[in-house]
Amino acid sequence: MDRTTYDIVVVGGGAAGLRAAIAAAEADPALTIALVSKVYPMRSHTVSAEGGTAAVLRPYDNFDLHGFDTVKGSDYLADQDSVEFFVQKCPEEIIRLEHWGCPWSRDADGKVSQRAFGGMSVKRTVFAADKVGFHILHALFQTTMKFENIHRFDEWYVSEIIREGGAAAGVVAIDLRKGEMARITSKAVVLATGGCGRIYEFTTNGFIKTGDGMGLAYRAGVPLKDMEFVQFHPTALPGTGILITEAARGEGGYLINKDGERFLKRYVPEKMELGPRDILSRSIMTEIREGRAFDGPYGHYVGLDLRHLGEETIERKLPMVRELAEKYVGIDPVKELIPVRPGQHYIMGGVHTNARGETGLPGLYAVGETACVSINGANRLGSNSLSECLVFGASTGLAAAAYARKKDWPSGAAARETFAREETRVFDGLLGQERGDETVAGVRREMQQLMERQVGIYRDEAGLSAACAQLGKLRARFSKVGVADKDRVYNTELTSVLELDFMLDVAAAIAHSALARQESRGAHSRTDFPKRDDERFLKHTLAHRADGAPRIEYAPVTITKWQPAARVY
Amino acid sequence: MAGKQVVFRVKRYRPEGGGEPTWQEYTIPYTDDMVVLDGLNYIKDQVDPTLTFRWSCRMGICGSCGARVNGAPVLTCGLFIKDVRGRTVVVEPMSNFPIIKDLVVEFDDFMDKLQSVKPFLVREAEKPVAEGEYLQTPEEVDAYKQQSMCINCMLCYSACPVYGASDHFIGPAASALAYRYIRDSRDEGAEDRLHVLSRKTGIWECTFVGECSVVCPKDVDPAGAIQNLKVLASMRQMRRLLLPKSARR
Numbered sequence: 001m002d003r004t005t006y007d008i009v010v011v012g013g014g015a016a017g018l019r020a021a022i023a024a025a026e027a028d029p030a031l032t033i034a035l036v037s038k039v040y041p042m043r044s045h046t047v048s049a050e051g052g053t054a055a056v057l058r059p060y061d062n063f064d065l066h067g068f069d070t071v072k073g074s075d076y077l078a079d080q081d082s083v084e085f086f087v088q089k090c091p092e093e094i095i096r097l098e099h100w101g102c103p104w105s106r107d108a109d110g111k112v113s114q115r116a117f118g119g120m121s122v123k124r125t126v127f128a129a130d131k132v133g134f135h136i137l138h139a140l141f142q143t144t145m146k147f148e149n150i151h152r153f154d155e156w157y158v159s160e161i162i163r164e165g166g167a168a169a170g171v172v173a174i175d176l177r178k179g180e181m182a183r184i185t186s187k188a189v190v191l192a193t194g195g196c197g198r199i200y201e202f203t204t205n206g207f208i209k210t211g212d213g214m215g216l217a218y219r220a221g222v223p224l225k226d227m228e229f230v231q232f233h234p235t236a237l238p239g240t241g242i243l244i245t246e247a248a249r250g251e252g253g254y255l256i257n258k259d260g261e262r263f264l265k266r267y268v269p270e271k272m273e274l275g276p277r278d279i280l281s282r283s284i285m286t287e288i289r290e291g292r293a294f295d296g297p298y299g300h301y302v303g304l305d306l307r308h309l310g311e312e313t314i315e316r317k318l319p320m321v322r323e324l325a326e327k328y329v330g331i332d333p334v335k336e337l338i339p340v341r342p343g344q345h346y347i348m349g350g351v352h353t354n355a356r357g358e359t360g361l362p363g364l365y366a367v368g369e370t371a372c373v374s375i376n377g378a379n380r381l382g383s384n385s386l387s388e389c390l391v392f393g394a395s396t397g398l399a400a401a402a403y404a405r406k407k408d409w410p411s412g413a414a415a416r417e418t419f420a421r422e423e424t425r426v427f428d429g430l431l432g433q434e435r436g437d438e439t440v441a442g443v444r445r446e447m448q449q450l451m452e453r454q455v456g457i458y459r460d461e462a463g464l465s466a467a468c469a470q471l472g473k474l475r476a477r478f479s480k481v482g483v484a485d486k487d488r489v490y491n492t493e494l495t496s497v498l499e500l501d502f503m504l505d506v507a508a509a510i511a512h513s514a515l516a517r518q519e520s521r522g523a524h525s526r527t528d529f530p531k532r533d534d535e536r537f538l539k540h541t542l543a544h545r546a547d548g549a550p551r552i553e554y555a556p557v558t559i560t561k562w563q564p565a566a567r568v569y
Numbered sequence: 570m571a572g573k574q575v576v577f578r579v580k581r582y583r584p585e586g587g588g589e590p591t592w593q594e595y596t597i598p599y600t601d602d603m604v605v606l607d608g609l610n611y612i613k614d615q616v617d618p619t620l621t622f623r624w625s626c627r628m629g630i631c632g633s634c635g636a637r638v639n640g641a642p643v644l645t646c647g648l649f650i651k652d653v654r655g656r657t658v659v660v661e662p663m664s665n666f667p668i669i670k671d672l673v674v675e676f677d678d679f680m681d682k683l684q685s686v687k688p689f690l691v692r693e694a695e696k697p698v699a700e701g702e703y704l705q706t707p708e709e710v711d712a713y714k715q716q717s718m719c720i721n722c723m724l725c726y727s728a729c730p731v732y733g734a735s736d737h738f739i740g741p742a743a744s745a746l747a748y749r750y751i752r753d754s755r756d757e758g759a760e761d762r763l764h765v766l767s768r769k770t771g772i773w774e775c776t777f778v779g780e781c782s783v784v785c786p787k788d789v790d791p792a793g794a795i796q797n798l799k800v801l802a803s804m805r806q807m808r809r810l811l812l813p814k815s816a817r818r
Contacts, residue, residue, distance in 0.1 A: 039623075040680075042721050043631045098702040101690040101753065103710055103717050110704030134630055135717065142688040142746075154677070177669050179585075206625035239602060242628045297602075324628060327647065441614035485619040487585040490670040493618045 006034040007404040009186040013041025016368025017192030018140040019393025025147040027401040036153040045206045049133025050245035052125035053386035055090035063087045071562045073119040074377025075522035080560040082355045082373045093390035102139040116250040117383045119276040125383040130320040161220045164414035168363035172422040179488030183419040187404040188363045195369035199507045200344035201448035204243035213370035215502025217351040222359045223542040225372040227349035228514035228524045234280040236343030238298035246382040249273035254305040257292040271569040278379040278523040281342035303337030348376040357396025367396040378522020436482025440496045460528045464515040471508045509543040516552045575599045580661040606645040621671035632722035637661040642727040663727035686747035691758025709754040716749035718787040725781035737770040741781035741791030748794040767802045
């Protein structure tokens with residue numbers, strides 16, 4: 001077998017991609033799996049997740065309660081059949097990861113501990129102190145080393161999906177260290193490249209989260225679903241955007257304004273600091289707007305107060321919060337308030353899939369933040385996303401394995417064609433052409449500022465229309481971006497251009513979907529349409545790539561047992 | 570605050586230029602809350618887009634952005650420009666690795682070494698998932714917690730003189746992670762790992778300089794782990810000499 005022919009190509013080495021690769025590798029040792037990532041897998045952004053991962057594990061909890069919390073959190077936009085599947089599968093994924101060595105925090109009796117989290121009715125969130133994503137990522141990554149049929153392609157950047165006979169047939173990628181383009185033909189392709197937070201200026205996300213998988217699927221003709229639903233986490237450090245975990249509130253921390261008041265009593269009196277993220281972020285914005293926030297070098301902020309928890313709890317349960325606050329703000333949360341403000345954190349939308357990760361294109365799968373099943377609807381609950389990566393990583397890996405076992409090998413003709421086209425586009429076009437009125441950093445910054453300003457926590461018709469028009473202009477300017485670095489080997493300027501290309505597509509899908517949804521639901525908050533409108537908008541948005549603006553269509557929401565009701569906390 | 574300037578002196582290497590590494594200086598504005606990585610990004614975005622380095626999380630957990638700054642291996646996202654001694658920030662790629670371009674080095678060698686020590690739970694029999702978790706008390710978690718914090722940033726390899734002299738040496742992080750699994754109450758793979766670690770490329774190469782533990786940004790203490798592994802490896806050797814094969818484990 002040719003070294004670059006595999007049954008399954010997994011693109012992305014975070015929690016979702018690794019879990020999918022392991023599921024496929026376990027399902028059939030005869031299957032070969034290429035794990036392709038633009039970074040060494042342990043650099044993937046899963047590593048920065050802090051607070052925990054949800055599962056029903058104790059007698060006081062049950063699947064219906066986890067399901068209802070998730071659906072209510074989603075503002076009734078989640079597909080309830082998928083939510084039911086999800087909550088039932090979470091426990092076994094937590095245990096499986098435990099069997100693979102994940103160092104979950106434990107109770108005195110030796111059982112896996114659970115903590116409180118926003119929007120969850122009971123203590124349901126499993127954790128490993130406050131470095132949960134880090135431990136999950138390394139446990140999964142190291143476990144992949146058991147499998148001889150998983151071959152890694154570290155630091156390969158996928159630029160295009162190969163399609164043959166109406167199905168996915170592999171990928172074209174740049175081997176960054178060699179500076180060469182290559183093709184990997186396969187029967188199935190799984191996209192697991194995470195989210196697209198770097199579309200925004202102020203984000204908790206790492207530099208690598210540029211929506212590559214969403215862009216790849218979108219170009220292959222697969223729609224992006226519910227992209228207007230962007231999550232803003234209530235507590236990021238001003239300036240850097242570094243995340244301060246929700247576990248800080250789960251463990252009992254307070255949010256206070258400059259008058260020393262726990263202001264959430266005005267917004268979510270029943271839940272207070274454990275309210276859902278969309279409502280908390282808006283509450284903080286209201287405090288800022290009404291002049292009750294602190295003022296600092298990076299604008300207005302509120303205080304996260306952990307002082308009453310005491311040093312021992314902070315050290316044992318929230319060591320990373322303390323480490324980050326000391327290092328990046330120069331304060332000790334044992335004695336001082338941590339300054340926080342909302343920042344882009346996650347996108348509920350993504351590649352339109354079902355619960356097996358299948359897209360409309362046979363052989364193409366998507367999973368994790370890249371995908372939209374949807375279990376998160378209009379607002380994701382904290383600690384459901386790592387569980388989502390695990391549960392749907394497994395189901396998608398199994399589905400791709402079953403598909404690959406039945407499917408014939410592609411002929412390779414389309415691979416050769418796509419490869420030649422991509423080589424011309426990337427190396428002759430983007431890298432070779434002498435242009436240069438624009439820089440990648442300049443266009444990227446303008447896109448980020450635009451999205452922050454006009455497609456942020458609060459939106460309205462005028463701002464969104466202008467954003468859509470501006471994104472069109474940025475797309476035109478993008479074609480004038482020059483690349484100063486002409487070397488092929490490890491050209492990060494070139495990869496930034498490819499990433500920006502995807503981000504501009506994804507940003508347009510977000511802005512146009514937001515413009516079309518004339519209601520407020522979950523994280524999508526329209527000041528000109530402040531109410532939820534189930535009559536017109538209890539449906540999923542599907543953005544299809546088209547010449548010019550995306551084509552917006554809609555699909556029904558699946559409701560099984562929880563009828564839409566007012567969302568009050 | 571405004572108007573402060575700093576000089577970044579960066580070691581450049583471009584494989585397609587065909588030459589030796591060169592030095593390049595950039596004078597950039599800075600504020601007290603900027604880390605060295607922010608300076609590098611300022612250069613990349615505003616001054617010279619050809620400067621090449623890795624980064625992602627900018628919060629000290631992904632392990633991408635290691636480099637030598639004024640001689641010491643550090644995560645560039647964790648060192649503030651104002652805390653760099655002297656008036657020039659001298660940035661070089663990490664030592665002891667092949668340089669791909671500018672600050673980007675290759676450490677596939679580490680990935681192979683990590684794999685060689687079986688960095689996953691080894692069990693004679695796996696418990697079915699339906700039977701629940703392996704019980705582990707908080708104290709049992711504490712036994713391996715410190716070494717489980719390794720982010721694979723490679724600073725310890727950059728600091729290790731033994732690895733610098735011979736890259737056959739298994740090295741600090743791979744040893745620390747081997748120790749992490751050996752100390753895990755759920756694991757039964759100590760024999761396999763100690764076998765690998767007892768080879769002549771293994772832990773006995775370590776001369777206990779201890780630089781690895783000094784530079785570790787996560788307090789993993791690989792040097793301490795290697796000393797403990799030496800004790801375990803010695804005990805294993807004694808058992809092998811004294812006991813019949815059936816009673817060794």
